[in-house]
Amino acid sequence: MASRIRFAPNRLVLTSIASFLVLFVLFHSFEPRKRAWSCKTLSSCLGGNHPPTYKHWDGVPLDMVIGQTEKTLNDGTILYTQHIMNTNPDILFLVLARDEHSWSQDFRSTRRTVYDFLDLVVSTNLDLTRVTLGFMTSSRDEFETMKKALVPLPFGRVALYYRENDGGGAASQIAYEDRHLPEVQRKRRALIASARNYLMLRSLQDESHVIWVDADxxxxxxxxxxxxxxxxxxxxxxxxxxxxxxxxxxxxxxxxxxxxxxxxxxxxxxxxxxxxxxxxxxxxxxxxxxxxxxxxxxxxxxxxxxxxxxxxxxxxxxxxxxxxxxxxxxxxxxxxxxxxxxxxxxxxxxxxxxxxxxxxxxxxxxxxxxxxxxxx
Structure with a gap:
């Protein structure tokens, strides 16, 4: 006669505890709250968290012509511009980024990129033909990446600045890991102010509204x-x-x-x-x-x-x-x-x-x- 298999109560308790712990670890390893889009969570890796869809294509001219230029300014800064013809943006969106680290990351996430930041801008549901994007960096790689990332988006105007010494980073004279130390704050914030003023005054044309957003x-x-x-x-x-x-x-x-x-x-x-x-x-x-x-x-x-x-x-x-x-x-x-x-x-x-x-x-x-x- 086959013997009956019985589970001791303490074994059921241990199994339940183990199951709870596994679920707890999984939940906190793949948190469901919204993150940046490049496979930061289990749901985004499986297709559940797509970048926001740009909803204003009806407002983009069918015969859209984009003028593009790149030149070196008298102070050595490299400026890339593009402009959709027959648009007159009234919102200037400004961001400084020292290098690839400036985009930061969330807990248990891979680092964000230029593309994640542009997805964030799209998520605002602004009509991008009304928007000028002003961007400054001290990283040539980020400068080039931003140019490529902008291709599918109809910003009315773009002004990208690459300044090797103090562009975007604004505190490039201070080691990145030391930027929050109390003894460097006076110097760091003076440099940030200087960089903000440079980007703002260089970028502003006929816009009515200026919006600053930190890269992180x-x-x-x-x-x-x-x-x-x-x-x-x-x-x-x-x-x-x-x-x-x-x-x-x-x-x-x-x-x-x-x-x-x-x-x-x-x-x-x-x-x-x-x-x-x-x-x-x-x-x-x-x-x-x-x-x-x-x-x-x-x-x-x-x-x-x-x-x-x-x-x-x-x-x-x-x-x-x-x-x-x-x-x-x-x-x-x-x-x-x-x-x-x-x-x-x-x-x-x-x-x-x-x-x-x-x-x-x-x-x-x-x-x-x-x-x-x-x-x-």
Missing amino acids: IVEFSPGVLQAMIAQSEKRVDAGIITALCKQTITPNYDKNAWTVNRKVPLLMNPVADADMEKAADQLVETRTYLDEIVKGTTNDDLLPVDSVGGTILYMKAGLIRQGIDFPTNYVVGTTWSHEGWVGIESEGICYVASHLDGGGCFVLGGSHHVRHADWS
Whole structure:
């Protein structure tokens, strides 16, 4: 007589635990949330996560003629341009990329590329014939790759810059692995400001809207760029607009965007030379960041801020034509004898713009946001 096979209760428990652990590892190895497109997840490798489809081909001229040029400028920068004839873009999209590492990556993902970034732009659902893409890099390989990657996309105009020494990387004089050390931040941000100004002033032509996006931004919330443009057209004072920047485990990634605590006397009055360090410390201790500012607001809200970051940044082109740029030194508290104590690069642009009509700085409320890569 055949013996019956019986499973001991403890064996069933062990089997269940083992199955759970296998499923847990698989789930966290192939996370289902959306990533970049080049086979970053199991679903994308199997065809479940395709790049977004460009939906505005009906607006592209059937007899599309693209003019292309490449030349070396007087300062040694190589400029590649292309332009679809009979288009007049009104949105200037700007990005700096030091080299292939600038596109970054997500946790358990392969590195992103130029192609992933362009897929991100397509995902905004903007009509690309309205868009000028301005791009600067210090890598000849990335310069050439971007030219090739642009072929299937109908950008109204393209301006690509290759600067061997300081293009795109902006901090190429600082070792890549050292770029976040406190002791190099003053120099690094001055170089970034300089590179931003170069790209912005070289690229801007007849556009009305300027949108900066960092190369390591990997996701936009739906309609965030359209909301920025709409708010700028609705409000005369909305000259500079940002949005909350998140990371997978960080509710607020961009610490350069904040409001000043106006109840702190030292921050609201002239600061003596001896008190500059104290003022800077009090600012850090008392300022309010974007995640707190937008809490409890709606997508239609626009909230004032005193400083912005550059991860995602909208600017009215009219402000730039009036002379607004990214400060290359601390502008708040500047005197003839020395620079100030805060306000370099994006953190100073609101201070400078506030002295012009229409130069207000704001953040979008509600669920509007962008997501930064897990790793740079």
